Amino acid sequence: MELLAGRSGWPSILLGRAATLAPDAGIEAAEAAGAWSAWKNAVASIAPDALIASVERSGLRGRGGAGFPAGRKWRAVANADRGQRYLVANGFGADPGAHAERLLLERDPHGVLEGLALAAYAVGATEATIVVRAGSGSAAARLRAALAAAEEKGYLGSAVLGTSIRLSVTVRELAGSFVTGEETVLLRALEDRRAQPDQRPPYPATKGLWGRPTLVQNVQTLAAVPWIVTHGAEAFAATGTPDAPGTILLSLSGALGRPGIVEAPMGTTLRDLLDLAGGATGTLKALLVGGPTGGFLPAASLDLPLGYGTLTEAGALVGSGSILAVGSETSIVELATLLTRYLSDESCGKSIPCRIGLRRLAELGDGLCTGLCRPTDEALIRSLSADVRDAALCGLEAGAPNPLLSGMRYFADEFAAASAGGSAPAAAARPGVSA
Ligand SMILES: Cc1cc2nc3c(=O)[nH]c(=O)nc-3n(C[C@H](O)[C@H](O)[C@H](O)COP(=O)(O)O)c2cc1C
Structure with missing residues (x-):
């Protein structure tokens, strides 16, 4: 799907670098554009607890669907019992109408890896797995190439940047149905067990992969973390809305002039988003917002701002950020x-x-x-x-x-x-x- 330009003046937190880099750019080009500087800074001078406090203050919420505050989850994993902890980066991209995560992994794998490293360091995880859906184009290959380059530079591995920090990262491609993206299903699949959900609580933060405390975080959520470290929690909190700071990647499809993916601040109206995608091709009847488990909104809701509360009240979801425009000819x-x-x-x-x-x-x-x-x-x-x-x-x-x-x-x-x-x-x- 095409990457659409946002409005001038919008913050570019997730895809800013991707927009300027060649699709096959290596680690040198990514570093010249700012990649890995937040990680080097954190390893040298930011304590894990201070990193968690910063993500708490930023107000970052999970972009995988539920919008759970990331800092609260990090704190829960960090406070869980001592011993082995894991991080699982969810890049499964289960929603068939959402293509943004794949684009993010393909265009800026270093941004996701850097966010993952910061999160793992903050919660004390020494093993991390990034899950990509099998058959997701070149996402897994690009991620593996970026991972090898970052290991080569000593940013990841057994003695990160010459310190005692250890972080081993694996890329796993998983095949499965829509439900495989759900966190407990994903964890069971990673354990090579039947891919079915578990009753929660206990949540993965206390009992996750192999029964150990696990931070499960969407790749888009992780990709926002280097920006927070570089620009500060307060700068992030000032973007988007007070309830949902930051930007989100949205996949706009259906009866639109120019379907594509756009990075927009939370709080943007549905009307503005549709305009960026070339507007409706005919008479707009409805929008399906939030993927298959989302909801239909009538064309009269175009002034609704993108937010967790606003959309849920209206009967839809932010979900995985997919918005389908439905024309008047559709039942x-x-x-x-x-x-x-x-x-x-x-x-x-x-x-x-x-x-x-x-x-x-x-x-x-x-x-x-x-x-x-x-x-x-x-x-x-x-x-x-x-x-x-x-x-x-x-x-x-x-x-x-x-x-x-x-x-x-x-x-x-x-x-x-x-x-x-x-x-x-x-x-x-x-x-x-x-x-
Ligand atoms: C049916 C179903 C499918 C899901 N698919 C995904 C997915 O593909 N990617 C994802 O990150 N989260 C998915 N989720 C949400 C995860 O369970 C989990 O909340 C998320 O990965 C946590 O990361 P976050 O806090 O950064 O959003 C899905 C949830 C459900 C119920």
Whole structure:
């Protein structure tokens, strides 16, 4: 996907260097553009605790979906029991509509590695793994080349920059479904166990990889850390919004003039983002914000600013930063059903409400699309969604009802028309469905 230019004056925290470097630039060029200077500075003069305090003050929140404060997670890992600690950098990029992490790994692997080194040093992790989705173009190869160059220079390895700091880094390519990007699933996959989620708590911060304290952090979150060290926590906190400082990489796709990836400050309105992507190609009907477990927003929400609270209240998610523009010719009932079917197929099946409930939700959506439905089916979707959410073992299950629920919230007429056209047999003739 093309890298789109942001507005002039916007801070360039994540892709500033990538925009100026040749795609195959080596470590010398990256260093000339500022790479690894924050790490050298930290090794020479910043104590791990001061680094954690700085990330806490910066207000940096995780970019992998949940928006959890990074500093709080670092503190929890640093305070966990002594002994082996791990860092897992999540670059799996599970959302099929989000391409930004792959671009970041391909264009500035040194930025991710430097952020990883700073985070590992802060929490006392001596082994780190970066997970990349198998088949992600040249991301893994670029990362491995950058890693070898950084080891060669002594920035990573057994005696970092001649000190007693140790940090061994491995790149792992994993194949798997959408749910593999969820942190507990990722950890089990790294242990070569069945890729299914674990009940939390305990969180990976206290019991993660091989049962040891583990910092799981999205690669985009890590890439912001060198900037924070170089420019200061206060400078970072002054960007974006007070609730969500910094910038985010957004993948803008669908019915747009110029789909692509843009780095924008948190708080940017959806309208501004669409403008940067060339605007809607026809009449805009909706935006799917936050990926498959995100939600539909009507075209009337274009003035909504990008933020964790604002989007959740409106029924969508910041999620992995993917925004899909939906044109007026698309049926929301059909698209919501397609997404529900996708999530049902991608479910690992460990939780019974997820395994059975999502299949039933997709069947109910199919019924609305084909006319094999009853007037009570919308109410059934709502109550089944509540049950699935209540029982959720992981975020896939908790978020899977979102497409149908947000569709019913904002496009009630379309759903009502589909229900009214229903010709399903009486309830008694359909096992498992009560009126
Ligand atoms: C179904 C599902 C898929 C996920 N996929 C990803 C992913 O591809 N990359 C990622 O960083 N986080 C993903 N997450 C979120 C992770 O569980 C975790 O919160 C994140 O990696 C933590 O890093 P952060 O705090 O920097 O965001 C996913 C969550 C769910 C529920």
